[in-house]
Amino acid sequence: MVIVGGGTAGAVVAARLSADPGLRVCLIEGGPSDVGDPRILQLRNWLNLLESEFDYQYPTVPQPRGNSHIVHSRAKVLGGCSSHNTMISFLPPAEDFADWVAAGASGWSYDQMLPYWQRLAINIVPVRERNALAVDFISSCTKALGVPVRPDFNAQPFSDGTGFFPVAYYPDSGMRSSSSVAYLHQVLGRPNLTIRTDTWAYKLETDGDRVTGVHVQSGDQTEIIRGGEYVLSAGAIDTPRLLLLSGIGPAEQLTALGIDVVADVPGVGENLLDHPESLILWEASRPVPPETAMDSDAGLFVRRDPEGTRPDLMFHLYQIPFTTNTERLGYDVPMHGFGMTPNVPRPRSRGRMWLTSADPHTKPALDFGYFTDPDGYDEQTIVDGLRLAREVAATEPFASWITREIAPGPELQTDEELSAYGRAAHHTVYHPAGTCRMGAATDELAVTDPELRLRGFTNVRIADASVFPAMTSVNPVVAVLMVGEKAADLIAGHDTTT
Numbered sequence: 001m002v003i004v005g006g007g008t009a010g011a012v013v014a015a016r017l018s019a020d021p022g023l024r025v026c027l028i029e030g031g032p033s034d035v036g037d038p039r040i041l042q043l044r045n046w047l048n049l050l051e052s053e054f055d056y057q058y059p060t061v062p063q064p065r066g067n068s069h070i071v072h073s074r075a076k077v078l079g080g081c082s083s084h085n086t087m088i089s090f091l092p093p094a095e096d097f098a099d100w101v102a103a104g105a106s107g108w109s110y111d112q113m114l115p116y117w118q119r120l121a122i123n124i125v126p127v128r129e130r131n132a133l134a135v136d137f138i139s140s141c142t143k144a145l146g147v148p149v150r151p152d153f154n155a156q157p158f159s160d161g162t163g164f165f166p167v168a169y170y171p172d173s174g175m176r177s178s179s180s181v182a183y184l185h186q187v188l189g190r191p192n193l194t195i196r197t198d199t200w201a202y203k204l205e206t207d208g209d210r211v212t213g214v215h216v217q218s219g220d221q222t223e224i225i226r227g228g229e230y231v232l233s234a235g236a237i238d239t240p241r242l243l244l245l246s247g248i249g250p251a252e253q254l255t256a257l258g259i260d261v262v263a264d265v266p267g268v269g270e271n272l273l274d275h276p277e278s279l280i281l282w283e284a285s286r287p288v289p290p291e292t293a294m295d296s297d298a299g300l301f302v303r304r305d306p307e308g309t310r311p312d313l314m315f316h317l318y319q320i321p322f323t324t325n326t327e328r329l330g331y332d333v334p335m336h337g338f339g340m341t342p343n344v345p346r347p348r349s350r351g352r353m354w355l356t357s358a359d360p361h362t363k364p365a366l367d368f369g370y371f372t373d374p375d376g377y378d379e380q381t382i383v384d385g386l387r388l389a390r391e392v393a394a395t396e397p398f399a400s401w402i403t404r405e406i407a408p409g410p411e412l413q414t415d416e417e418l419s420a421y422g423r424a425a426h427h428t429v430y431h432p433a434g435t436c437r438m439g440a441a442t443d444e445l446a447v448t449d450p451e452l453r454l455r456g457f458t459n460v461r462i463a464d465a466s467v468f469p470a471m472t473s474v475n476p477v478v479a480v481l482m483v484g485e486k487a488a489d490l491i492a493g494h495d496t497t498t
């Protein structure tokens with residue numbers, strides 16, 4: 001068994017499958033190991049990992065209705081993005097899985113997925129550090145907007161609420177509970193598990209409907225790693241990239257680049273999803289206390305649609321000034337500041353990714369199509385978010401932490417002004433997904449079937465965020481881990497739900 005990508009889902013698949021001593025598992029990971037490296041393991045260091053040596057750093061193509069300057073961080077280290085993210089960990093609502101089933105992913109209903117949630121090995125706990133700013137934020141959210149305080153967001157399904165986030169970490173040590181820490185670290189000695197770090201896959205070798213090997217590069221050396229079955233877990237950008245480099249994708253695109261078409265799979269790279277977020281930034285009236293799990297410890301979910309059953313607007317509280325985009329627009333950078341980031345839980349804009357060259361080292365083009373949905377739903381969500389954030393900011397005790405609103409600034413008031421600012425200053429919550437989405441066999445744009453098998457191939461599955469048919473309403477890492485758990489069961493033949 002060869003697994004490409006030792007990231008969030010790939011680590012789960014490798015750990016679960018290698019529990020069977022009769023199965024030999026080789027895990028190929030492009031980045032280094034995280035073992036013993038506090039830069040990776042300390043959750044609070046996450047911001048320093050962005051655009052570092054542990055990051056593939058993908059730019060986007062110009063975004064006519066959004067921000068063209070975003071660098072999409074994708075982790076290059078064992079554990080993948082679970083080794084450099086904030087590990088905010090929500091069980092997605094039942095309706096999210098119902099959307100997946102409706103999109104053709106039979107076997108992926110909430111009830112069928114709950115056993116995977118229950119067996120996750122990561123250590124999810126509500127943030128233990130109780131920062132006074134975050135405490136007052138929660139109090140003002142509930143007063144201003146009437147949403148309930150949630151001591152544990154995962155205790156029961158919710159459609160709104162405010163509180164400290166559930167986070168996968170170990171509060172005593174500050175260590176993250178990534179997929180590498182929770183799944184791999186204790187099984188590194190298994191004789192049937194080989195982990196090849198710093199080894200980058202750039203092409204699949206195929207023969208008819210089977211993959212027969214993976215071409216990899218390690219330093220200056222290249223070789224082919226072979227196995228009976230293959231799992232692709234390189235993430236929502238690198239899994240479709242590897243398929244396209246191997247001649248598996250939209251035939252027209254491949255032919256134009258001079259890549260031999262092995263299988264015409266038109267959905268590879270389509271359906272690129274993300275959660276866009278914007279920012280309201282305040283100058284603090286006093287220094288923000290230092291206690292924190294990872295500088296964004298609390299948040300707010302709002303349901304604007306009275307008919308809806310899920311949140312349709314989410315905010316992270318940032319206890320630090322996250323000014324990358326506002327500074328570029330000419331706004332002040334405060335010495336002490338903080339912000340709220342309204343994001344769109346179920347965005348309606350869709351993007352796509354594609355290759356611009358047959359050279360495996362050339363980064364692919366990413367077009368998220370931010371704020372291009374024809375009804376303007378995504379931009380209205382951001383506008384509503386900026387307005388609701390101002391209501392929270394006007395309410396004590398949070399209000400007394402604020403000296404002034406720096407961005408968008410009180411002079412911007414109309415929907416048009418707030419939309420223009422919100423889109424210019426927007427960022428990503430770093431949640432790309434959907435580019436190899438699963439679906440029914442009759443769905444031409446589905447890249448895998450509901451058992452995660454790659455269209456047209458008998459011995460390859462995909463297990464990572466790329467298989468999402470639709471975006472989860474909440475931060476997606478838990479859903480990705482559940483994909484890994486279910487993939488392992490499907491491969492081992494234990495899955496009884498499909």
Ligand SMILES: Cc1cc2nc3c(=O)[nH]c(=O)nc-3n(C[C@H](O)[C@H](O)[C@H](O)COP(=O)(O)OP(=O)(O)OC[C@H]3O[C@@H](n4cnc5c(N)ncnc54)[C@H](O)[C@@H]3O)c2cc1C
Nearest residue numbers: 005007008009030080081085087088201235465475476477
């Ligand atoms: C900065 C940041 C913060 C985030 N915060 C949160 C959060 O708090 N909560 C949440 O729910 N979600 C969060 N996310 C999103 C979440 O982490 C991702 O959606 C999820 O981890 C993706 O998992 P994956 O298995 O699809 O891919 P990854 O975890 O990215 O795994 C892919 C792995 O494959 C390896 N790889 C890639 N290409 C190759 C190749 N060609 N050959 C060999 N190996 C390869 C990579 O090195 C990586 O280890 C965040 C993401 C980022 C970047």
